[in-house]
Amino acid sequence: xxxxxxxxxxxxxxxxxxxxxxxFYQSLALYLERDIVNGFLAPGTKLPPQRELADFLxxxxxxxxxxxxxxEVKGLIYAVxxxxxxxxxxxxxxxxxxxxxxANLIELGFVESFEETNTLIKDSIQRVSEKxxxxxxxxxxDPTGIPHQKTAALNWMEPFGIxxxxxxxxxxxGAQNALAVxxxxxxxxxxxxxxxxxxxxxxxxxxxxxHIQLIPIVGDEYGxxxxxxxxxxxxxxIHGIFLMxxxxxxxxxxxxxxxxxxxAEVIRKYRLILIEDDIYAFLxxxxxxxxxxxxxxxxxxQSVYICGTSKSICSGLRVAYMVFGDALREKILKGIxxxxxxxxxxxxxxxxxxxxxxxxxxxxxxxIQLAKTTNELYFDYFPIKKNHEHPLSFFRWLPIEKEIDxxxxxxDLQRHGVRVFHSVRFLSGQSRPEKYLRIAxxxxxxxxxxxxxxxxxxxxxxx
Amino acid sequence: xxxxxxxxxxxxxxxxxxxxxxxFYQSLALYLERDIVNGFLAPGTKLPPQRELADFLxxxxxxxxxxxxxxEVKGLIYAVxxxxxxxxxxxxxxxxxxxxxxANLIELGFVESFEETNTLIKDSIQRVSEKxxxxxxxxxxDPTGIPHQKTAALNWMEPFGIxxxxxxxxxxxGAQNALAVxxxxxxxxxxxxxxxxxxxxxxxxxxxxxHIQLIPIVGDEYGxxxxxxxxxxxxxxIHGIFLMxxxxxxxxxxxxxxxxxxxAEVIRKYRLILIEDDIYAFLxxxxxxxxxxxxxxxxxxQSVYICGTSKSICSGLRVAYMVFGDALREKILKGIxxxxxxxxxxxxxxxxxxxxxxxxxxxxxxxIQLAKTTNELYFDYFPIKKNHEHPLSFFRWLPIEKEIDxxxxxxDLQRHGVRVFHSVRFLSGQSRPEKYLRIAxxxxxxxxxxxxxxxxxxxxxxx
DNA sequence: AGATTTGTTCTTAAACATTTT
DNA sequence: TAAAATGTTTAAGAACAAATC
Numbered sequence: 009x010x011x012x013x014x015x016x017x018x019x020x021x022x023x024x025x026x027x028x029x030x031x032f033y034q035s036l037a038l039y040l041e042r043d044i045v046n047g048f049l050a051p052g053t054k055l056p057p058q059r060e061l062a063d064f065l066x067x068x069x070x071x072x073x074x075x076x077x078x079x080e081v082k083g084l085i086y087a088v089x090x091x092x093x094x095x096x097x098x099x100x101x102x103x104x105x106x107x108x109x110x111a112n113l114i115e116l117g118f119v120e121s122f123e124e125t126n127t128l129i130k131d132s133i134q135r136v137s138e139k140x141x142x143x144x145x146x147x148x149x150d151p152t153g154i155p156h157q158k159t160a161a162l163n164w165m166e167p168f169g170i171x172x173x174x175x176x177x178x179x180x181x182g183a184q185n186a187l188a189v190x191x192x193x194x195x196x197x198x199x200x201x202x203x204x205x206x207x208x209x210x211x212x213x214x215x216x217x218x219h220i221q222l223i224p225i226v227g228d229e230y231g232x233x234x235x236x237x238x239x240x241x242x243x244x245x246i247h248g249i250f251l252m253x254x255x256x257x258x259x260x261x262x263x264x265x266x267x268x269x270x271x272a273e274v275i276r277k278y279r280l281i282l283i284e285d286d287i288y289a290f291l292x293x294x295x296x297x298x299x300x301x302x303x304x305x306x307x308x309x310q311s312v313y314i315c316g317t318s319k320s321i322c323s324g325l326r327v328a329y330m331v332f333g334d335a336l337r338e339k340i341l342k343g344i345x346x347x348x349x350x351x352x353x354x355x356x357x358x359x360x361x362x363x364x365x366x367x368x369x370x371x372x373x374x375x376i377q378l379a380k381t382t383n384e385l386y387f388d389y390f391p392i393k394k395n396h397e398h399p400l401s402f403f404r405w406l407p408i409e410k411e412i413d414x415x416x417x418x419x420d421l422q423r424h425g426v427r428v429f430h431s432v433r434f435l436s437g438q439s440r441p442e443k444y445l446r447i448a449x450x451x452x453x454x455x456x457x458x459x460x461x462x463x464x465x466x467x468x469x470x471x
Numbered sequence: 472x473x474x475x476x477x478x479x480x481x482x483x484x485x486x487x488x489x490x491x492x493x494x495f496y497q498s499l500a501l502y503l504e505r506d507i508v509n510g511f512l513a514p515g516t517k518l519p520p521q522r523e524l525a526d527f528l529x530x531x532x533x534x535x536x537x538x539x540x541x542x543e544v545k546g547l548i549y550a551v552x553x554x555x556x557x558x559x560x561x562x563x564x565x566x567x568x569x570x571x572x573x574a575n576l577i578e579l580g581f582v583e584s585f586e587e588t589n590t591l592i593k594d595s596i597q598r599v600s601e602k603x604x605x606x607x608x609x610x611x612x613d614p615t616g617i618p619h620q621k622t623a624a625l626n627w628m629e630p631f632g633i634x635x636x637x638x639x640x641x642x643x644x645g646a647q648n649a650l651a652v653x654x655x656x657x658x659x660x661x662x663x664x665x666x667x668x669x670x671x672x673x674x675x676x677x678x679x680x681x682h683i684q685l686i687p688i689v690g691d692e693y694g695x696x697x698x699x700x701x702x703x704x705x706x707x708x709i710h711g712i713f714l715m716x717x718x719x720x721x722x723x724x725x726x727x728x729x730x731x732x733x734x735a736e737v738i739r740k741y742r743l744i745l746i747e748d749d750i751y752a753f754l755x756x757x758x759x760x761x762x763x764x765x766x767x768x769x770x771x772x773q774s775v776y777i778c779g780t781s782k783s784i785c786s787g788l789r790v791a792y793m794v795f796g797d798a799l800r801e802k803i804l805k806g807i808x809x810x811x812x813x814x815x816x817x818x819x820x821x822x823x824x825x826x827x828x829x830x831x832x833x834x835x836x837x838x839i840q841l842a843k844t845t846n847e848l849y850f851d852y853f854p855i856k857k858n859h860e861h862p863l864s865f866f867r868w869l870p871i872e873k874e875i876d877x878x879x880x881x882x883d884l885q886r887h888g889v890r891v892f893h894s895v896r897f898l899s900g901q902s903r904p905e906k907y908l909r910i911a912x913x914x915x916x917x918x919x920x921x922x923x924x925x926x927x928x929x930x931x932x933x934x
Numbered sequence: 935a936g937a938t939t940t941g942t943t944c945t946t947a948a949a950c951a952t953t954t955t
Numbered sequence: 956t957a958a959a960a961t962g963t964t965t966a967a968g969a970a971c972a973a974a975t976c
Contacts, residue, residue: 089941090974107611107809126609137600146589146787148570188810256599324609345569347651552962553953
């Protein structure tokens with residue numbers, strides 16, 4: 009029997025002891041999940057400490073540990089040694105982002121890629137469809153890409169600072185697919201990956217699906233802090249790190265070279281697998297003056313470099329290039345075979361044709377121009393510029409003051425005809441006091457529509 | 472200290488107690504893995520029982536349980552209550568199958584799809600590339616397929632006995648990709664899925680990557696035995712079942728309707744998620760006389776029906792249709808967004824065009840004709856016919872007598888210029904006494920090449 | 935700076951379940 | 956059919972580690 013009565017102690021959660029069935033840890037985890045999903049326990053709520061709940065329920069406290077663990081693995085709660093256990097910010101809510109076009113809704117949420125440039129692609133598709141060797145594109149052969157396609161891929165990435173050979177590049181079905189292949193091939197459930205505090209929400213969701221734990225690392229204006237990374241690595245067994253150095257999603261931070269080198273040192277020391285998502289390389293390398301190199305070149309043996317063509321060339325043809333160290337090669341290829349079998353050689357060929365014909369560069373130029381225009385427009389409305397934010401980002405990270413719950417804010421704005429995403433969607437760990445909105449600039453049908461959207465947004469936020 | 476000396480007991484594995492470090496279970500698991508990978512412990516070897524090893528190492532036996540568990544999860548060993556723990560048949564060897572074309576090697580291993588029919592596809596690609604709405608195929612829109620593509624999909628599957636609506640069908644990037652989405656979305660690491668004793672090896676590998684445990688169920692000439700399924704369900708917490716009822720890979724078994732109903736009853740009773748891979752529907756529905764219906768129609772609410780077009784229409788355009796119950800919908804869509812974002816609408820459109828124009832049916836007719844011819848040829852060489860084997864299968868399941876290790880046999884035949892796969896690659900669980908080869912009939916460049924391959928194979932086996 | 939709070943990990947113990955003999 | 960062999964699952968205990976106050 010418990011020694012104390014807890015009637016007078018405030019415990020945020022008091023599961024009904026009488027209805028608890030064996031096995032206790034499962035029963036308890038189920039109750040906890042139910043109360044979180046029902047909304048009885050709101051995000052951020054501090055749960056009773058393990059020992060206190062154990063005392064209350066008259067169980068050994070490691071049984072509570074186990075029950076809490078079940079819910080932590082499901083992403084419902086998170087624990088901080090010394091502070092306690094808390095309901096996760098996105099518990100019981102999917103933050104998966106996808107294109108869900110709705111009439112009369114201005115899309116500033118999902119980040120597209122100025123789809124108006126797609127007019128340039130039709131020709132290339134036709135040209136490929138008329139090639140003599142089309143039939144060779146229609147078999148199971150060359151599951152990681154046809155040699156000449158890989159050569160074009162390497163040419164494409166060369167100005168981004170990537171140097172690799174045919175054996176260490178593979179074509180997959182878009183950058184998200186590359187991430188799925190990477191996580192499934194190189195990590196196991198329970199492994200930990202370091203990420204920025206705010207990171208790409210579909211990466212968070214993917215990690216959740218595969219039961220990989222994200223460890224949020226503090227950053228400053230130059231990106232992730234090497235000291236905090238070092239600290240976390242020294243006290244936790246961390247297996248990998250996810251970064252978007254040339255333009256982080258959602259913060260738009262561009263990591264300067266000195267910081268890349270500092271981070272690389274820690275990554276090398278702890279032998280982390282670096283996952284570098286360089287989907288915005290085309291906006292940075294050769295465009296931003298002091299840009300040096302991708303982190304892949306600092307750590308080629310322990311890195312996976314992912315270069316999607318959805319943002320730079322065409323979003324509908326699902327193609328991304330993966331470049332990887334030799335030690336990772338076998339596992340990645342196996343992952344590709346088991347998740348994709350292969351990527352459509354036809355799609356890859358169209359991208360190849362676009363690259364070889366120079367059309368891809370033309371498209372990139374147009375997109376950069378559009379990025380300039382839309383960013384200027386944005387800064388007319390929200391003239392807050394910070395150091396080391398990418399000036400040409402396809403989206404912006406807008407600090408907001410409004411004291412309103414994230415879901416309510418998104419819903420409010422949706423009623424006003426604008427879709428945006430609140431910063432809680434991008435939280436890799438615990439709640440934060442600062443709030444932001446991610447504003448996509450590359451997803452409206454026209455500049456006019458974007459302007460209307462920004463006007464509505466500003467009006468709403470100023471109220 | 473241990474009570475007994477084990478000098479006189481035969482223990483197949485004696486880890487060095489002195490070098491064992493804390494944590495013991497990890498250290499022990501590492502040693503075990505090393506000794507299996509090195510080949511010191513051969514597949515099939517019985518490991519010391521937990522209690523015996525514990526006694527030898529002077530540890531509590533549940534510490535051994537934990538160490539063994541680590542290796543079991545990695546697929547290195549498997550445990551059978553009452554019998555002991557054994558080194559897995561495919562421990563430390565990848566059984567992933569992919570197209571790896573080599574000159575001078577006749578492909579009877581990897582199953583392709585009579586790629587000579589691809590000549591019929593070029594026209595459709597051109598026609599699609601000339602459509603007015605091509606640009607609409609190049610965006611992020613309609614991530615699960617454009618409505619008219621889904622309509623065509625449902626039309627395509629209608630003769631197979633599938634009735635569903637737009638909301639419960641999605642287009643993904645091939646059948647293997649559909650399986651990846653299904654497993655990642657609907658199952659968690661540690662979950663169990665029932666399969667045939669011999670099953671599709673890339674399904675085995677995929678399950679391994681995602682840490683889903685396969686529970687092999689015994690079968691007879693009609694396919695999986697409902698009694699054994701019932702038995703396993705009653706004593707293990709099984710979450711799903713994987714079946715290829717219209718033509719099982721690799722056994723070619725076609726499950727008759729009565730058996731489907733018996734199995735469906737058990738599946739319903741234990742609320743398993745049924746994963747029905749119906750990639751060979753086109754060889755069966757409307758072709759085989761007494762074919763009735765897919766199992767999906769018996770259990771629509773708890774099933775995922777997967778209909779790939781790689782075998783029936785074109786292997787290079789990566790398209791498969793998924794049909795699912797409403798209860799599974801949300802999770803599957805989330806899985807699609809996080810693993811694929813979307814499938815190329817262009818590829819899906821070409822398949823749609825092929826279906827709507829009737830060309831797809833023409834291709835299917837050709838493939839069926841080729842299947843007839845090649846199967847006749849096969850039976851000339853190996854005239855062993857069993858009941859309920861699919862007469863038109865793209866591969867055959869050849870029982871062999873030869874007393875030779877699987878890898879050696881494959882290597883031997885490769886030296887003779889023929890690539891085949893040994894039955895151990897398809898084992899979902901423990902080793903079996905019977906041996907088979909899976910002989911692909913749809914992968915050679917010509918009938919002549921197939922004939923040469925079969926001749927070589929027969930000659931080798933008769934020796 | 936040290937005690938306290940809180941979460942983590944490993945090992946052991948006991949009860950259980952299944953298969954084999 | 957019952958006993959023995961063998962693996963499984965849950966719970967508890969102990970030592971540890973980090974963060975907070």
